[in-house]
Amino acid sequence: MTRGPAKQFDPAEAVDQAMNVFWAKGYVGAGLNELLDAMGISRKSLYDTYGSKRGLFLQALDHYVEEFVGRVIKTLESDGSPLKNVRKAFEQLDAPRNKSFSNGCLIGVTMGQFRSDEPEIAEAIRKHLQAIEDAYYRTLKRALKAGELNPKANPRDLARMLTATSQGLTMRRRIDENPAKSRSIIRATMALLDALGPSPSS
Numbered sequence: 001m002t003r004g005p006a007k008q009f010d011p012a013e014a015v016d017q018a019m020n021v022f023w024a025k026g027y028v029g030a031g032l033n034e035l036l037d038a039m040g041i042s043r044k045s046l047y048d049t050y051g052s053k054r055g056l057f058l059q060a061l062d063h064y065v066e067e068f069v070g071r072v073i074k075t076l077e078s079d080g081s082p083l084k085n086v087r088k089a090f091e092q093l094d095a096p097r098n099k100s101f102s103n104g105c106l107i108g109v110t111m112g113q114f115r116s117d118e119p120e121i122a123e124a125i126r127k128h129l130q131a132i133e134d135a136y137y138r139t140l141k142r143a144l145k146a147g148e149l150n151p152k153a154n155p156r157d158l159a160r161m162l163t164a165t166s167q168g169l170t171m172r173r174r175i176d177e178n179p180a181k182s183r184s185i186i187r188a189t190m191a192l193l194d195a196l197g198p199s200p201s202s
Contacts, residue, residue, distance in 0.1 A: 014039040019060040023103045026113050027057050064106045065128050073135040082143035090186045093170050102173035133163045153196045
């Protein structure tokens with residue numbers, strides 16, 4: 001049996017281009033022709049390589065998480081003060097990729113378009129949100145050990161709060177032209193964590 005002709009494009013690079021379209025417009029808003037144009041491939045190549053638009057999207061979502069969410073998790077897990085790492089991570093999330101606008105977060109964009117009755121995509125989103133939550137949890141556990149949080153603080157609850165807050169922060173940046181509002185959210189979040197610091201008598 002002879003092999004077919006080799007692909008005339010880089011599948012990983014094509015996924016990266018598709019990710020940018022999905023990130024800006026979401027799964028629903030990303031037209032197939034727009035995706036094909038961005039990727040520089042034919043409809044047949046898309047289906048042969050990724051199976052379907054949905055298969056392409058799931059690969060693009062994984063790529064987004066590895067590329068961008070991975071950087072935030074790396075920041076959280078860096079050496080130094082755990083709570084300072086949380087602040088750095090929030091500031092990193094708040095920095096738009098493009099100076100003239102922000103696409104927010106592809107995870108958030110996707111959550112706005114799908115519900116739990118779309119099991120394949122819902123499960124992918126839950127998996128990625130759990131990875132973010134777990135990164136915050138590990139960071140807050142280190143903060144407890146370092147004496148930066150009151151021993152009575154619940155790191156899992158706080159991790160879920162930070163995950164939800166970071167999603168809201170990034171999604172607001174899609175439409176908010178005033179970055180000062182985003183900075184105020186970061187200040188309030190960090191002030192709350194600071195308020196949960198060890199009591200003077202501890």
